[in-house]
Amino acid sequence: MIPRYRTKYCHCKLQAVIRVTNSDPNKGKLYYSCPNGVCDIWDWCKPINTVLSVPTQRRFFH
Secondary structure, three states, rough: OOOEEOEEOOOOOOOOOEEEOOEEEEEEEEEOOOOOOOOOOOOOOOOOOOOOOOOOOOOOOO
């Protein structure tokens, strides 16, 4: 399952972009930032809890 993330908007009213940090100790972690680098929005990305949409078989026992 691929993680999904919420859509966030920066203070410029633009859709925030998801970037990857290269600094220790959080190297490789995803965060939101302004696509133009103008405003100071910054927040860690947290995956949305999703349910795998695979049909399940139900067996009824009598």
